[in-house]
Amino acid sequence: MPSNRVAAPLAGVATAALLVVMFYYPVGSVLAEAVTDGGVTLAPIRGVLADDFYTGALADAIRSPASIPAGLAGWLLASASDIASALAGLVGALVSPFETGLRSWPGAVLAGIGGVLGALAGVVPGFGLFGFTAWQALLSTVASLALGLPGAYVLARFEFPGRRTLESLTAVPFVLPSIMVAVGFVAAFGVNGPLNRALAALGLPTVELLFSLEIIIIAHAFYNAPLVTRIVAAAWESVDARAVETARSLGASPARAFRDVVVPQLLPAVATGALLTFIFTFMSFPIVLALGGLEYATVEVWLYNRVGQLDIQEAAVLAVLETVVSLGLTYAYLRYEAATSRGDRVSSPLDRDPLVRFDAKRVALAGYGVVVAGVFLLPIVSMLAASVTSPEGLTLRYYRFLLERGAEATSAQVSPTLAVRNSLLFGAGTLLLAVPMGVLLALASTREGRLARAVGVLSMAPFAVSGVVVGLGLLQTLVFGTTVLGHRIVVGGPLAIVAAHAVGAYPFVVRNVAPLLAGLDRRLVESARALGATRNRALLDIELPLVAPGIAAGAAFAFAISIGEFDSTVLLASASGSDTSLYTMPVAVERFLGKQTLGRPTAMGSVLLAVTAGAFIVIDRVGGRYRE
Amino acid sequence: MSSLSLSGVSKRYGDAVALSDVSLTVEDGEFFTLVGPSGCGKTTTLRTIAGFETPTEGTVAFGGEAMGTTPPEERSVGVVFQQYALFPHLSVGENIAYGLQFTDHPDPDARVGELLDLVGLDGFRDREPGELSGGQQQRVALARALAPEPDVLLLDEPMSALDARLRQRLRREVRAIQRDLGVTTVYVTHDQAEALAVSDRVAVFSDGKLEQVGTPQAVYRNPETRFVAEFVGENNVFEGEIRDGEFSIGDERVPVDAPDGPATVCLRPDSLSVGAGEYALTGTVTDAEFLGSSVRVALAWENRELTVQTETVPAVGDRLTVAFDHTDLVVVG
Numbered sequence: 001m002p003s004n005r006v007a008a009p010l011a012g013v014a015t016a017a018l019l020v021v022m023f024y025y026p027v028g029s030v031l032a033e034a035v036t037d038g039g040v041t042l043a044p045i046r047g048v049l050a051d052d053f054y055t056g057a058l059a060d061a062i063r064s065p066a067s068i069p070a071g072l073a074g075w076l077l078a079s080a081s082d083i084a085s086a087l088a089g090l091v092g093a094l095v096s097p098f099e100t101g102l103r104s105w106p107g108a109v110l111a112g113i114g115g116v117l118g119a120l121a122g123v124v125p126g127f128g129l130f131g132f133t134a135w136q137a138l139l140s141t142v143a144s145l146a147l148g149l150p151g152a153y154v155l156a157r158f159e160f161p162g163r164r165t166l167e168s169l170t171a172v173p174f175v176l177p178s179i180m181v182a183v184g185f186v187a188a189f190g191v192n193g194p195l196n197r198a199l200a201a202l203g204l205p206t207v208e209l210l211f212s213l214e215i216i217i218i219a220h221a222f223y224n225a226p227l228v229t230r231i232v233a234a235a236w237e238s239v240d241a242r243a244v245e246t247a248r249s250l251g252a253s254p255a256r257a258f259r260d261v262v263v264p265q266l267l268p269a270v271a272t273g274a275l276l277t278f279i280f281t282f283m284s285f286p287i288v289l290a291l292g293g294l295e296y297a298t299v300e301v302w303l304y305n306r307v308g309q310l311d312i313q314e315a316a317v318l319a320v321l322e323t324v325v326s327l328g329l330t331y332a333y334l335r336y337e338a339a340t341s342r343g344d345r346v347s348s349p350l351d352r353d354p355l356v357r358f359d360a361k362r363v364a365l366a367g368y369g370v371v372v373a374g375v376f377l378l379p380i381v382s383m384l385a386a387s388v389t390s391p392e393g394l395t396l397r398y399y400r401f402l403l404e405r406g407a408e409a410t411s412a413q414v415s416p417t418l419a420v421r422n423s424l425l426f427g428a429g430t431l432l433l434a435v436p437m438g439v440l441l442a443l444a445s446t447r448e449g450r451l452a453r454a455v456g457v458l459s460m461a462p463f464a465v466s467g468v469v470v471g472l473g474l475l476q477t478l479v480f481g482t483t484v485l486g487h488r489i490v491v492g493g494p495l496a497i498v499a500a501h502a503v504g505a506y507p508f509v510v511r512n513v514a515p516l517l518a519g520l521d522r523r524l525v526e527s528a529r530a531l532g533a534t535r536n537r538a539l540l541d542i543e544l545p546l547v548a549p550g551i552a553a554g555a556a557f558a559f560a561i562s563i564g565e566f567d568s569t570v571l572l573a574s575a576s577g578s579d580t581s582l583y584t585m586p587v588a589v590e591r592f593l594g595k596q597t598l599g600r601p602t603a604m605g606s607v608l609l610a611v612t613a614g615a616f617i618v619i620d621r622v623g624g625r626y627r628e
Numbered sequence: 629m630s631s632l633s634l635s636g637v638s639k640r641y642g643d644a645v646a647l648s649d650v651s652l653t654v655e656d657g658e659f660f661t662l663v664g665p666s667g668c669g670k671t672t673t674l675r676t677i678a679g680f681e682t683p684t685e686g687t688v689a690f691g692g693e694a695m696g697t698t699p700p701e702e703r704s705v706g707v708v709f710q711q712y713a714l715f716p717h718l719s720v721g722e723n724i725a726y727g728l729q730f731t732d733h734p735d736p737d738a739r740v741g742e743l744l745d746l747v748g749l750d751g752f753r754d755r756e757p758g759e760l761s762g763g764q765q766q767r768v769a770l771a772r773a774l775a776p777e778p779d780v781l782l783l784d785e786p787m788s789a790l791d792a793r794l795r796q797r798l799r800r801e802v803r804a805i806q807r808d809l810g811v812t813t814v815y816v817t818h819d820q821a822e823a824l825a826v827s828d829r830v831a832v833f834s835d836g837k838l839e840q841v842g843t844p845q846a847v848y849r850n851p852e853t854r855f856v857a858e859f860v861g862e863n864n865v866f867e868g869e870i871r872d873g874e875f876s877i878g879d880e881r882v883p884v885d886a887p888d889g890p891a892t893v894c895l896r897p898d899s900l901s902v903g904a905g906e907y908a909l910t911g912t913v914t915d916a917e918f919l920g921s922s923v924r925v926a927l928a929w930e931n932r933e934l935t936v937q938t939e940t941v942p943a944v945g946d947r948l949t950v951a952f953d954h955t956d957l958v959v960v961g
Contacts, residue, residue: 527769530773531701531727532731533726535699
C-alpha cells in the first residue's frame with residue numbers, strides 16, 4: 001500500500017510549502033528589504049538606530065560612544081532631584097487636609113501621585129520610538145501583574161459560586177478583537193463616557209483619558225491581566241498541599257511556608273506571564289492606534305504609518321528590529337517554559353476557603369472586585385450601551401445602519417454589510433486553511449525525532465512576528481506580484497487576507513490539538529495496527545476522533561482570530577487606496593471610530609463581540625472534554 | 629513447525645543497547661513466556677515481534693518467512709497491552725469488531741458474539757469501555773486481539789494492573805482459552821512465579837540478553853547462569869572452586885557431579901532446613917518473616933547472608949543450625 005505510506009508525508013510537505021508561501025517567504029522578503037539597497041548593506045539599519053527619533057539617547061551613544069559616561073552622570077543627578085521634589089509634593093498633598101479641609105483632598109492626592117509617576121516617567125531620558133515602545137510595554141506589564149495577580153489568588157485559594165466560569169473567562173482575551181476592546185475603552189472613558197459622567201455627578205473634576213499613555217496601559221492590562229491570572233492560578237492550583245503541610249510539620253509558620261514552598265513555585269509562572277505580556281504589548285497595534293494615535297505611536301504603529309507613506313524600506317528596517325526583539329523574547333520564553341514546565345498532575349491541591357465571609361482580607365478583595373468590574377465590565381457594557389443610545393434616547397438605528405448601508409454604498413464609503421460578509425467569508429476561508437494545517441503540524445510536532453521538533457518550533461514562529469509585518473510581506477510579494485521560475489504570480493487581496501488570517505490562526509489549532517495527541521496512549525494506535533489498520537487508517541479511526549474536541553476548539557479559535565484580525569487586514573484591505581470592498585468588521589470599526597458619533601463603531605463592535613462570544617462558548621464547551 | 633523465530637536480533641537506540649543478539653524459536657501452539665526484571669528487553673522483544681520496532685540487526689520470521697520491515701498490520705498478530713488500550717470512543721462490540729473489517733470474515737457480527745461468549749461478557753456488547761472494571765476491560769482486549777484469528781498472540785504484562793486474586797483467576801482463564809484455541813502465544817511478565825505457573829517454556833532475559841530458555845522445571849531446577857539462579861525462585865549462591873570432585877561450603881566439603889575448576893553452585897532456601905542432613909551450617913538469625921506455611925529466615929553466616937526456611941519462628945539473635953544433603957546442591961551452568 002505505497003499510496004497509504006506516502007500520503008501523510010505528502011500532506012506534511014504541502015503544509016510546509018504553504019507555510020513558506022504564506023509566511024516565511026513574505027516575511028523574509030520584508031526582512032531582506034531592510035538590508036538591500038542595490039547590494040547587501042547595513043546602512044538602513046544603522047540609519048534608524050542612530051536616529052534620535054527612533055532611539056533617542058541611544059542614538060547619541062551609537063554615533064559617539066565616548067560621550068556615554070558624562071551623559072550618564074548628568075542624568076543621574078538631574079533625575080534624583082526631580083523625583084525628590086515630586087515626592088515632597090505628594091507628602092504635602094497627603095497632609096493637606098490639615099490646611100485646606102477634606103473636600104479637595106482626593107484630588108490633591110491624585111495630583112501628587114500623578115506628579116510622582118510623572119517625575120518617574122520624566123527621568124527616563126527618552127530612548128525614542130523604541131524606548132517608548134519598551135517603556136509602555138513595561139508599564140503595561142506592571143499594570144497587568146498588579147491587576148492579574150490578586151485574581152490568581154482569588155481563583156486559586158477561594159471557593160465561590162461561579163469560580164469555574166470566571167476561570168474559563170480568563171481565556172476570553174485570546175479571542176476578543178483588540179479593536180473592539182479599543183472601542184469599548186473609548187465608549188467607557190471618553191469625554192462623555194460613563195466614567196466622566198459619574199465623576200461630574202459627584203462634583204469631581206472630569207478626566208481626559210483618551211489619547212493618553214494611561215488609557216493605553218489600562219487597555220493593555222484589560223487584555224493581559226487575565227493571562228497573568230490564568231497562568232499563575234494554574235501554578236497555584238498545582239502546588240501540592242502535602243508540601244506545605246510538610247513545611248508546617250517541620251516548624252514553619254503559615255507565612256514562612258508560603259514564602260518557602262508556594263512562592264518559589266509561583267515565581268516561574270509570574271515570570272512567564274510577565275514575559276508574554278511584555279511581548280504582546282511590545283507588538284500591540286490596534287489599541288495603541290485607536291487609543292493613542294500617532295502622538296503615542298509604538299514601533300508597530302509607526303511601521304504601519306510608514307507603509308501608508310510608501311516608505312517601505314524604513315518600514316522594513318522597523319520590521320527587522322521589532323522582529324529581532326520579539327523573536328529574542330519569544331525564544332527566551334520558550335526556553336524558560338521548557339525549563340520550568342513540570343506537567344505532572346497534583347493529587348492533593350491546596351484547600352480552597354469560602355469567599356463570602358466578613359474580614360479585612362475579604363474587604364480588600366471586594367475593593368479589588370470593584371477595580372476588576374471597572375476595568376473589564378465597564379468598557380464592554382459601555383460599548384453595548386452606546387450602540388443602542390442616540391442623543392434622543394434608546395435606538396436601534398445604528399444596527400439598522402449596519403444592515404442598510406450595503407445597498408447604496410459606493411466603493412469609497414465603508415459598507416457595513418459588505419464588511420460583515422467579508423469577515424464571515426474570510427473566517428470560513430481561514431477555517432479551511434488553518435484547521436488542516438494546524439492538525440498536520442500538531443501531528444508532526446508530536447512525532448519523535450529531531451525533524452519533528454524543528455517543525456514544531458518553526459511552525460510556532462508566527463506567534464513572534466507581528467501582524468503588520470506579515471501583512472506587509474504578503475502585500476509586497478503575493479499581492480504586488482512575484483516571479484517564480486519565470487512565472488508571474490499575483491494573488492488577489494482576498495486570498496492574501498485569508499492567508500494572513502490562517503498564519504495567525506493555525507498556531508492556536510496546533511496548541512489545542514497537540515497536547516491531546518501527545519496525551520493519547522500510543523498503544524491505542526499500536527492496537528489498531530496489530531488488528532490490521534494501516535498508519536493512516538489508525539489516524540482516521542482512532543486518533544482524530546479522540547482529539548476531535550481539540551480540533552473543534554482550535555477551529556473556534558481560528559474563526560475568532562480571523563473575525564477579529566486587524567493588524568494585517570488593515571494593510572491588505574486598504575492597499576488599493578480608497579477601495580473599501582475588502583474591509584472586514586474590525587477595519588470598519590476603526591474607520592467608523594474616527595467619525596463623530598460612537599453609535600456605528602459600538603454597534604459594529606457589539607456584533608464582533610457576539611461572534612467572538614459564540615466562538616468562545618464553543619471553545620469552552622468542547623475544548624477540555626477529554627482532557628480529564 | 630516453528631511458528632515464530634528470532635535469530636541474532638539486536639536493538640540499539642543511539643548508544644543504548646536494548647537487545648543484544650537474541651535468538652529463540654516458539655513452536656506452534658506453544659505458550660511461551662519472556663520474563664525478566666524491568667528494562668531487561670522482554671518488552672522490546674515483544675514489540676519487535678509485533679513490528680512496532682525494527683531490529684537493528686537480525687531477523688524475525690513468522691512461519692519461516694522473514695518479516696523485515698513488514699508493518700504490524702500485515703503480520704497477523706494480536707496484541708494485548710497492560711493498560712488494555714481499548715478504543716474509548718467505541719463500544720465493547722465495536723472494539724472487538726475493529727480488526728474484523730480488515731479480514732474477509734463472512735459474519736463479523738456473529739464472530740463478535742462468539743468472542744463475547746468466549747471471554748464471558750455476554751450482554752456487554754453495547755457498553756462503553758469506561759463503564760467496565762479492569763478485569764472486564766482486559767477480557768475485551770483479549771477478545772479484540774483474538775477476533776481476527778491471529779497466527780501469534782502477544783500479551784504484554786496483561787495482568788499487572790489487576791489485584792493479585794483477580795490476576796490469578798484471569799491468568800488461568802487466558803491459559804484455558806489459549807489451550808482451547810491452540811494459538812501460539814508470547815507472554816511478557818516480570819513476575820517469575822507467574823512465568824513458571826503458566827508457561828510451556830520460559831525465556832529469561834537480563835540486561836538485553838537472553839539468559840536461558842527452557843521448561844519452567846528446567847529453568848527452576850537447572851539454572852544455567854547465576855542471574856537465572858537468583859531471579860527464578862529464591863536461592864543461596866556460592867562462588868568457589870571444585871577440587872577433586874568436591875566443593876567447599878564453610879568447613880564442609882561436598883561432593884558434586886561436575887568437572888574441577890571455578891564454579892557457581894546454589895542451594896534453595898527450602899533445602900536448608902532445621903533437622904538432620906549430611907552437612908550443616910550454623911549462623912545468627914538477623915530477621916524472620918512468618919509466611920503462613922513456612923518461615924523465611926535471614927541468617928548471618930561467614931560475612932554474608934543466607935536465606936533459609938524453618939517451620940517455627942526463631943528469635944532474632946539466636947544461633948541456628950541448618951542441614952542439607954549433597955543432592956540439594958545445584959551447579960550453575
